[in-house]
Amino acid sequence: MSLQTDKRDFSERTSEGLGDNFMRSAVSSAQDSLKTRRLSAATDLGDWEQWRSIGQQIRQHTLKNLDYYLEQLADNVEKKGGYVYFAKTKEEASSYIRDIVMQKKAKKIVKSKSMVTEEIEMNRVLMDAGCELIETDLGEYILQIDDWDPPSHIVAPALHKDRSQIQRVFTEKLGYTGDESPENLARHARTVLRQKFLEADVGITGCNFAIANMGAINLVTNEGNGDLTASIPKTHIAVMGMERIVPTLEEMEILDNLLCRSAVGQKLTSYITVMGPSATGETDGPEEFHLVVVDNGRSEILGSEFNEALQCIRCGACLNVCPVYRHIGGHAYGSIYPGPIGAVITPLLGGYGDYKELPFASSLCAACTDVCPVKIPLHEQLILHRQRIVEEKRTSSSERIQMKTAGRLLSSQTLFGKALRFANPASRLLSRHGRIIKGPGLVRGWINARDLSQPVKQQDSFRTWLDRRKGGANQ
Amino acid sequence: MTVYGKESFLNTIAAKLGRERVYDVQRPDLRPLIPNSYGSLTNDDLIEILKEQCYFIHTQLIESNSEILQTTLNDLIHANGGGAVITSGDDRFLHYGLSFPNSFVWEEAAGREENLLRSEAANTAIVFADYALAESGTIVIESRPDQGRSLHFLPTNYIAIIEKERLVLRSTQAAADLNRRVEAGEPVGSAINFISGPSNSADIEMQLVVGVHGPLRATYVLI
Numbered sequence: 001m002s003l004q005t006d007k008r009d010f011s012e013r014t015s016e017g018l019g020d021n022f023m024r025s026a027v028s029s030a031q032d033s034l035k036t037r038r039l040s041a042a043t044d045l046g047d048w049e050q051w052r053s054i055g056q057q058i059r060q061h062t063l064k065n066l067d068y069y070l071e072q073l074a075d076n077v078e079k080k081g082g083y084v085y086f087a088k089t090k091e092e093a094s095s096y097i098r099d100i101v102m103q104k105k106a107k108k109i110v111k112s113k114s115m116v117t118e119e120i121e122m123n124r125v126l127m128d129a130g131c132e133l134i135e136t137d138l139g140e141y142i143l144q145i146d147d148w149d150p151p152s153h154i155v156a157p158a159l160h161k162d163r164s165q166i167q168r169v170f171t172e173k174l175g176y177t178g179d180e181s182p183e184n185l186a187r188h189a190r191t192v193l194r195q196k197f198l199e200a201d202v203g204i205t206g207c208n209f210a211i212a213n214m215g216a217i218n219l220v221t222n223e224g225n226g227d228l229t230a231s232i233p234k235t236h237i238a239v240m241g242m243e244r245i246v247p248t249l250e251e252m253e254i255l256d257n258l259l260c261r262s263a264v265g266q267k268l269t270s271y272i273t274v275m276g277p278s279a280t281g282e283t284d285g286p287e288e289f290h291l292v293v294v295d296n297g298r299s300e301i302l303g304s305e306f307n308e309a310l311q312c313i314r315c316g317a318c319l320n321v322c323p324v325y326r327h328i329g330g331h332a333y334g335s336i337y338p339g340p341i342g343a344v345i346t347p348l349l350g351g352y353g354d355y356k357e358l359p360f361a362s363s364l365c366a367a368c369t370d371v372c373p374v375k376i377p378l379h380e381q382l383i384l385h386r387q388r389i390v391e392e393k394r395t396s397s398s399e400r401i402q403m404k405t406a407g408r409l410l411s412s413q414t415l416f417g418k419a420l421r422f423a424n425p426a427s428r429l430l431s432r433h434g435r436i437i438k439g440p441g442l443v444r445g446w447i448n449a450r451d452l453s454q455p456v457k458q459q460d461s462f463r464t465w466l467d468r469r470k471g472g473a474n475q
Numbered sequence: 476m477t478v479y480g481k482e483s484f485l486n487t488i489a490a491k492l493g494r495e496r497v498y499d500v501q502r503p504d505l506r507p508l509i510p511n512s513y514g515s516l517t518n519d520d521l522i523e524i525l526k527e528q529c530y531f532i533h534t535q536l537i538e539s540n541s542e543i544l545q546t547t548l549n550d551l552i553h554a555n556g557g558g559a560v561i562t563s564g565d566d567r568f569l570h571y572g573l574s575f576p577n578s579f580v581w582e583e584a585a586g587r588e589e590n591l592l593r594s595e596a597a598n599t600a601i602v603f604a605d606y607a608l609a610e611s612g613t614i615v616i617e618s619r620p621d622q623g624r625s626l627h628f629l630p631t632n633y634i635a636i637i638e639k640e641r642l643v644l645r646s647t648q649a650a651a652d653l654n655r656r657v658e659a660g661e662p663v664g665s666a667i668n669f670i671s672g673p674s675n676s677a678d679i680e681m682q683l684v685v686g687v688h689g690p691l692r693a694t695y696v697l698i
């Protein structure tokens with residue numbers, strides 16, 4: 001999979017989402033439960049706003065000194081006997097990983113959930129090289145055996161599937177004979193995957209945060225698959241977006257608290273692990289540890305007006321409160337990063353060419369900005385994207401003409417006055433029962449989902465009424 | 476060469492930040508900013524907080540003491556359905572005079588394959604916590620030659636013994652202490668685990684399943 005998960009038009013993708021009733025009800029109940037759990041976990045911590053400010057400060061300080069901390073990290077990984085590869089592009093990153101795997105003559109790879117490995121299309125590269133690659137996170141595993149169905153949520157990737165769909169896939173692909181209870185399905189996956197862990201030559205994980213002064217990475221999980229991936233195989237390759245780093249364990253601890261509470265409403269998830277190359281005398285853990293630090297467009301964001309987007313800790317809280325995500329679902333974004341943060345970073349990583357609609361997939365209600373544990377001004381960044389898209393003339397020509405006409409009309413008192421006077425007679429043919437029922441592009445987009453009242457007659461307008469009142473008061 | 480492509484990568488970053496590379500940075504002291512919503516707490520208060528949290532994380536908490544610890548553990552092993560036991564090589568097993576039939580110890584001499592096989596075959600793992608965090612119901616434990624990483628994940632049942640004096644309020648205290656050791660150059664295990672209960676997943680219809688890849692059950696024994 002790559003950043004892009006669906007090449008169809010945005011409108012086609014959203015119509016599909018809107019028509020998928022199961023998905024919509026799954027997303028709305030997941031949102032409701034995650035929202036409630038996040039809120040109670042945030043309240044429990046006490047003074048959540050202060051914690052958010054601290055989170056923001058940590059992220060901003062680290063980004064401001066990113067070269068320093070990455071260098072410290074690399075030095076410390078090296079001191080512990082590990083390897084560090086700085087990859088400017090996704091191609092560099094995935095071919096380095098392929099080379100390591102080839103060098104090890106590895107055939108069997110286990111992987112724990114990582115968004116950045118999707119971004120660099122690592123799975124495809126490794127499978128093309130003839131490796132068996134197994135996603136071990138339960139949600140990701142379900143998607144993999146269902147012919148690599150794309151994820152629809154950054155924390156709960158298989159959110160769009162129900163238990164009977166999963167049971168069917170397990171039956172077809174794994175010879176599963178049990179019922180559709182999540183517990184039995186999970187037990188079956190445990191049995192199948194346990195064997196995969198024990199046989200694997202290489203384990204590949206993402207990285208929630210790298211810890212600069214330790215030369216280690218931090219993984220935050222609930223299932224324990226990340227730990228098995230980094231404990232059993234003799235080689236561990238960890239892949240990180242270059243901005244996912246903290247100075248020390250103290251900052252990690254604060255961000256992990258914000259992450260767990262914001263993502264799933266837990267105080268801490270079941271497994272939070274700090275890990276690096278195996279130390280002398282330790283008999284498991286990787287004999288060889290590789291850390292791949294990925295730029296892939298991030299340095300273009302650094303120092304730009306979108307800099308704050310790099311503060312993201314991938315908790316998914318913004319997805320869980322977004323009214324647009326609620327209705328169109330994750331797949332409609334056409335990116336491995338959906339929801340508000342996806343609408344901000346996908347166009348930055350993938351360009352406006354394929355993703356210019358995403359910043360408009362927002363009601364600008366700012367619920368995302370409110371919940372962000374590291375205070376990314378998400379809705380402001382969406383507005384900024386919209387400005388750039390309009391400035392670069394990437395909107396359709398008919399929309400530009402309509403906007404220009406509206407602009408001219410609204411900036412001239414005479415024209416505006418005339419428009420008000422003629423609005424009612426002019427809209428008569430387009431209206432029925434006081435509602436506009438047809439019209440050009442922008443109007444049509446609006447009335448597809450909402451009512452638009454027909455403008456009132458001049459003599460019934462508020463202005464006329466007010467003028468009459470004024471007259472009355474003066475008398 | 477063990478580090479590739481660093482200089483030009485980091486130079487790009489510095490250029491994007493509109494400055495020269497930096498080589499000396501002081502991280503801000505965040506401690507004065509951290510809210511203290513609990514006030515001062517006694518060890519008994521911490522135990523109460525831990526007990527309550529264990530309920531939420533599907534973890535059984537048993538209060539025992541050094542005299543009856545062996546019996547408590549025997550009962551738990553029995554309740555797990557018996558089978559093989561694997562322990563870490565922690566000195567405290569000796570200190571408390573603990574021993575178990577049909578048991579193995581994770582040891583350097585056994586080597587990788589053997590330690591993994593023993594853990595996979597074990598029905599119950601028993602370890603001693605380095606720290607315990609009351610608020611989140613977490614035990615903190617480091618990898619060592621006599622305590623591998625997989626020990627916490629391969630066995631079906633997991634028992635962690637917590638000595639009361641190792642109980643602190645939350646992750647803040649454990650992280651500060653561990654970082655102090657890192658900064659002082661003291662050796663720290665290549666893996667530090669913060670474990671809060673058994674493995675679990677909500678990937679199918681957001682319904683919680685306890686016991687996925689790691690242990691199916693977790694028990695803390697407080698002494």
